[in-house]
Amino acid sequence: xxxxxxxxxxxxxxxxxxxxxxxxxxxxxxxxxxxxxxxxxxxxxxxxxxxxxxxxxxxxxxxxxxxxxxxxxxxxxxxxxxxxxxxxxxxxxxxxxxxxxxxxxxxxxxxxxxxxxxxxxxxxxxxxxxxxxxxxxxxxxxxxxxxxxxxxxxxxxxxxxxxxxxxxxxxxxxxxxxxxxxxxxxxxxxxxxxxxxxxxxxxxxxxxxxxxxxxxxxxxxxxxxxxxxxxxxxxxxxxxxxxxxxxxxxxxxxxxxxxxxxxxxxxxxxxxxxxxxxxxxxxxxxxxxxxxxxxxxxxxxxxxxxxxxxxxxxxxxxxxxxxxx
Amino acid sequence: xxxxxxxxxxxxxxxxxxxxxxxxxxxxxxxxxxxxxxxxxxxxxxxxxxxxxxxxxxxxxxxxxxxxxxxxxxxxxxxxxxxxxxxxxxxxxxxxxxxxxxxxxxxxxxxxxxxxxxxxxxxxxxxxxxxxxxxxxxxxxxxxxxxxxxxxxxxxxxxxxxxxxxxxxxxxxxxxxxxxxxxxxxxxxxxxxxxxxxxxxxxxxxxxxxxxxxxxxxxxxxxxxxxxxxxxxxxxxxxxxxxxxxxxxxxxxxxxxxxxxxxxxxxxxxxxxxxxxxxxxxxxxxxxxxxxxxxxxxxxxxxxxxxxxxxxxxxxxxxxxxxxxxxxxxxxxxxxxxxxxxxxxxxxxxxxxxxxxxxxxxxxxxxxxxxxxxxxxxxxxxxxxxxxxxxxxxxxxxxxxxxxxxxxxxxxxxxxxxxxxxxxxxxxxxxxxxxxxxxxxxxxxxxxxxxxxxxxxxxxxxxxxxxxxxxxxxxxxxxxxxxxxxx
Numbered sequence: 001x002x003x004x005x006x007x008x009x010x011x012x013x014x015x016x017x018x019x020x021x022x023x024x025x026x027x028x029x030x031x032x033x034x035x036x037x038x039x040x041x042x043x044x045x046x047x048x049x050x051x052x053x054x055x056x057x058x059x060x061x062x063x064x065x066x067x068x069x070x071x072x073x074x075x076x077x078x079x080x081x082x083x084x085x086x087x088x089x090x091x092x093x094x095x096x097x098x099x100x101x102x103x104x105x106x107x108x109x110x111x112x113x114x115x116x117x118x119x120x121x122x123x124x125x126x127x128x129x130x131x132x133x134x135x136x137x138x139x140x141x142x143x144x145x146x147x148x149x150x151x152x153x154x155x156x157x158x159x160x161x162x163x164x165x166x167x168x169x170x171x172x173x174x175x176x177x178x179x180x181x182x183x184x185x186x187x188x189x190x191x192x193x194x195x196x197x198x199x200x201x202x203x204x205x206x207x208x209x210x211x212x213x214x215x216x217x218x219x220x221x222x223x224x225x226x227x228x229x230x231x232x233x234x235x236x237x238x239x240x241x242x243x244x245x246x247x248x249x250x251x252x253x254x255x256x257x258x259x260x261x262x263x264x265x266x267x268x269x270x271x272x273x274x275x276x277x278x279x280x281x282x283x284x285x286x287x288x289x290x291x292x293x294x295x296x297x298x299x300x301x302x303x304x305x306x307x308x309x310x311x312x313x314x315x316x317x318x319x320x321x322x323x324x325x
Numbered sequence: 326x327x328x329x330x331x332x333x334x335x336x337x338x339x340x341x342x343x344x345x346x347x348x349x350x351x352x353x354x355x356x357x358x359x360x361x362x363x364x365x366x367x368x369x370x371x372x373x374x375x376x377x378x379x380x381x382x383x384x385x386x387x388x389x390x391x392x393x394x395x396x397x398x399x400x401x402x403x404x405x406x407x408x409x410x411x412x413x414x415x416x417x418x419x420x421x422x423x424x425x426x427x428x429x430x431x432x433x434x435x436x437x438x439x440x441x442x443x444x445x446x447x448x449x450x451x452x453x454x455x456x457x458x459x460x461x462x463x464x465x466x467x468x469x470x471x472x473x474x475x476x477x478x479x480x481x482x483x484x485x486x487x488x489x490x491x492x493x494x495x496x497x498x499x500x501x502x503x504x505x506x507x508x509x510x511x512x513x514x515x516x517x518x519x520x521x522x523x524x525x526x527x528x529x530x531x532x533x534x535x536x537x538x539x540x541x542x543x544x545x546x547x548x549x550x551x552x553x554x555x556x557x558x559x560x561x562x563x564x565x566x567x568x569x570x571x572x573x574x575x576x577x578x579x580x581x582x583x584x585x586x587x588x589x590x591x592x593x594x595x596x597x598x599x600x601x602x603x604x605x606x607x608x609x610x611x612x613x614x615x616x617x618x619x620x621x622x623x624x625x626x627x628x629x630x631x632x633x634x635x636x637x638x639x640x641x642x643x644x645x646x647x648x649x650x651x652x653x654x655x656x657x658x659x660x661x662x663x664x665x666x667x668x669x670x671x672x673x674x675x676x677x678x679x680x681x682x683x684x685x686x687x688x689x690x691x692x693x694x695x696x697x698x699x700x701x702x703x704x705x706x707x708x709x710x711x712x713x714x715x716x717x718x719x720x721x722x723x724x725x726x727x728x729x730x731x732x733x734x735x736x737x738x739x740x741x742x743x744x745x746x747x748x749x750x751x752x753x754x755x756x757x758x759x760x761x762x763x764x765x766x767x768x769x770x771x772x773x774x775x776x777x778x779x780x781x782x783x784x785x786x787x788x789x790x791x792x793x794x795x796x797x798x799x800x801x802x803x804x805x806x807x808x809x810x811x812x
Contacts, residue, residue, distance in 0.1 A: 015788075052610050054787055071329075071613055079610045085603035089340060101332055102611035146607075 003066020010060030035196030038206035078152035193295035207303035231287030241281035333620025375489035378461035389518035570752035596694025682744025688778035695785030740770030
């Protein structure tokens, strides 16, 4: 089996008239870490489920390692679903061993691997306890271990940081890096952009079932362009003042940011140039802050404010505050 | 393929048999079953002796009632002899020998011995003396009232006891006095005795010789049950070998019914657990859906077989331990039953019916479980299935009384009932085309049900379809219920 670990070509999925995923194309190259970004309902999970053969696309196709997603190809894949769950009456060691054996490992190898992983994760004392007796975070760890017990070539993690406290989120980031160093290709979906910023080499962004961006992080930030934030007093109109110098300025809509403007930096100019132009235009400067681009901003610019707001909704899973519950 | 089926089956099987509920069922089911079987007999044996008195100036009613009490016991024992004799073919002769000896001696144990039955080792039970006639402490109802009300007690060989009933013969008739009006045994015995006495009196008055009754009895021809056999040279007497196929087929059909009925919970709970715990996605990226279903069905079948092996082993062990309880002709019965089980005409349809029937119903329960998040939801969908499952049970009862019933012949063609009815009708040796036709229809129906169940399972497991989706789907078929209101 050769070919890119994961390819979706023109994949479309419709549920009762609602198009959850619309003509999606993307390729996950071998050895990469790809972030699959978008707000809830953007079609991320449906896309991943199509990629894994759990759902059949209404149009287009999915390929794993160059093949249709059958059991042989899936043996090289570790999948952590968004809706997590385990057999509550089984033990962690039994659970990891069971799923590893389903992926083709021998009983003995699977058992040894289960103990090894549990020890490495500090869960050795709970190896034979019932899953129902573990905390939610511990159970989630067990499921993650079960996902990678068979050392998959492709690791697909659907909202893996959901439900984890900050310490465990960091531990999971480390684990993802470890798996990548081992040689595994990794795809993970999230609507918390910070994880993607720290982990990914490339990202796929989705909104309302459609792909809105597919490329490297650098390309994403490049798409946004660089900006600077300048504060002025006395209701000065910076937009009009800078228009003649070739700068586009817009007031900062954030609460408590009255008098602050976002200035888009044209190619070849930097923040200091913009400040000089503002002073030259007679602007009463009250503040100056060069802006570092964030993925969220990229997403806003690509998908629109409404979708970005959905990603930041208090009810949306996996926000930092929600994770610490 | 086999590996993933084995792994799923193994996990599910171990999950079931390590649950305390399994052991509870394993131990309590035979206990309650035994209680159901032994209970009535135990209740009968624990019935207290009841005492009655007869006030009869002629002095004939009391002895006549004693005679009728003995007759009742003889009838009960004869019925037991006939039931056992049905397996060996000589029940009638043995019963006649017993009756003659019992009437001559009045000693039932000795009469059994005379008939060639060891009262100690046989399964035949001699009824207890539940109603005993004693001397009346008074001759009027006023005089007897304190005893009948329990204010005074009778002095009996078993100690002081209350008086249960009193029969007082008057010119107008026989008065039956008792505080208890629900137990009518003594009254019935008195009626029989009175008829007997009246008959004797009338015969005597009419100068009809009493022996005429014996002559009538002697002249009545005996009905000899014979079985028509293809080989005329074979003995025509009905034996255990003739009855065993029916017994075996009823037992297999009932076992299949019990199996399906008992696995409902396992299949439902197992699937509901997976759905509510959201394990499906993980499973479906590790094992193909048909293999998952096959593993689950196999696991529950193994659980059922484990239960049966335990129960059968326990039963055989208990019977062996209580060796004296085995009837002397048990070996003949076992041989006949074994021969019937191994008969290809029964064995092959039974095995196929067993397998297809289990798959058919098991797949339905799996599909139902995959649509439900809770047991309460499952009950909504299970109710019609349980009603459907009661039908074959009624068919078993019909088959016991009349295996040739046209109802059975027609219903055997309905695939959901075929597994049971094909087995029940096997002893009738239906024509080959009929058996093959029903088997084929059942196989096609099983395949269709498995296909549909897999699709429903996928809908439940992958798309999260639920009970309401099923109800909406059904409503779509009902006129006026599937339409959305305008506006």
